Amino acid sequence: MVVILKPGFTERQLKDVIAAMEAGGVRVMISKGSETTILGAEGDASRLNQGLLSQLPGVERVMRVSEPYKKANRKYHPDDTVVNIGNGATIGGNKLAIIAGPCSVESPEQISGIAKAVQAAGAVGLRGGAFKPRTSPYAFQGMGVDGIHLLEHARQETGLPIITELMSPDQLPLFEDTVDVIQIGARNMQNFDLLKKVGRYHKPVLLKRGLSNTIEEWLMSAEYIMSEGNPNVILCERGIRTFETFTRNTLDLSAVLAVKQQSHLPVVVDPSHASGKAWMVERLAMAAIAAGADGLLIEVHNDPPRALCDGAQSITPAQFSDLMDKLRTLAPCVGRTL
Numbered sequence: 001m002v003v004i005l006k007p008g009f010t011e012r013q014l015k016d017v018i019a020a021m022e023a024g025g026v027r028v029m030i031s032k033g034s035e036t037t038i039l040g041a042e043g044d045a046s047r048l049n050q051g052l053l054s055q056l057p058g059v060e061r062v063m064r065v066s067e068p069y070k071k072a073n074r075k076y077h078p079d080d081t082v083v084n085i086g087n088g089a090t091i092g093g094n095k096l097a098i099i100a101g102p103c104s105v106e107s108p109e110q111i112s113g114i115a116k117a118v119q120a121a122g123a124v125g126l127r128g129g130a131f132k133p134r135t136s137p138y139a140f141q142g143m144g145v146d147g148i149h150l151l152e153h154a155r156q157e158t159g160l161p162i163i164t165e166l167m168s169p170d171q172l173p174l175f176e177d178t179v180d181v182i183q184i185g186a187r188n189m190q191n192f193d194l195l196k197k198v199g200r201y202h203k204p205v206l207l208k209r210g211l212s213n214t215i216e217e218w219l220m221s222a223e224y225i226m227s228e229g230n231p232n233v234i235l236c237e238r239g240i241r242t243f244e245t246f247t248r249n250t251l252d253l254s255a256v257l258a259v260k261q262q263s264h265l266p267v268v269v270d271p272s273h274a275s276g277k278a279w280m281v282e283r284l285a286m287a288a289i290a291a292g293a294d295g296l297l298i299e300v301h302n303d304p305p306r307a308l309c310d311g312a313q314s315i316t317p318a319q320f321s322d323l324m325d326k327l328r329t330l331a332p333c334v335g336r337t338l
């Protein structure tokens, strides 16, 4: 953080600003120019209060020069993080990780059938919702605990690690005992209490980007989880809300590049929620891999027109298998394996 002083500041004001900065735990470097005097904070400036400093007499402006996230920051952790999601599967590093499954677990036959099909096509994780964050309270809310048990059964049959969304901290002990990766959905990206609580557990966390959140806010949410002791965070770009209504959301592929530059955490892309349209999924998935994503989260349903949730954006197992073939051709072009 740097503090720029007003022309004509007094020695008393200078002393008070320095004292306020030092009280925040930093050393102060003074740079006196002919027109401007700048005070630079050296060390961890996270406890400095930008708003309070800018109110002090003699202060012209206060600017942040480094990112407010530390544990998620590539500056302090230059190597890519690789997250183990169970059964030898990893997300991050050279190997692309493709996770697939239905929006919601609906029945034993449905989830087992889809699990076997996506595994045969090369998926490394099974994603299915059991507790669903629906806009309408009258819409299908998911199978709840029964859905988790059906996911466990599908894991037994296929060996695929299971990923499902957590909405309430009350369910955390159950999730810790059953699932392999905890998904925090877009609507809960800034549920800071929930983030802190999953940070105290050890399961990897798939953190979706909020509907209208900036990249920095998203990384700060990752920081909440990591600052509690859980380093296993996977970021998921799932489209953001813009003025455009043709697609369900707007897929922000530049966010993949930005996050890969700013953070060491792995990033996957969810082209299903980003577009809301099954026919767009294949091309957006390929674009995401071309942009440098570490993997994908794809909604796959055996009978999309009859899906209880998100049928319009779900591809069939056969379409998923075609997509995987295309990704196998694409992967070496971006220096990845699949």
Ligand code: PEP
Residues within 6 Å of the ligand: 103, 129, 133, 184, 185, 186, 187, 208, 238, 273
């Ligand atoms: C989902 O993954 O099914 C879901 C509800 O996603 P999001 O939180 O990205 O809307």
Ligand code: MN
Residues within 6 Å of the ligand: 103, 104, 273, 299, 309, 310
């Ligand atoms: Mn969905």
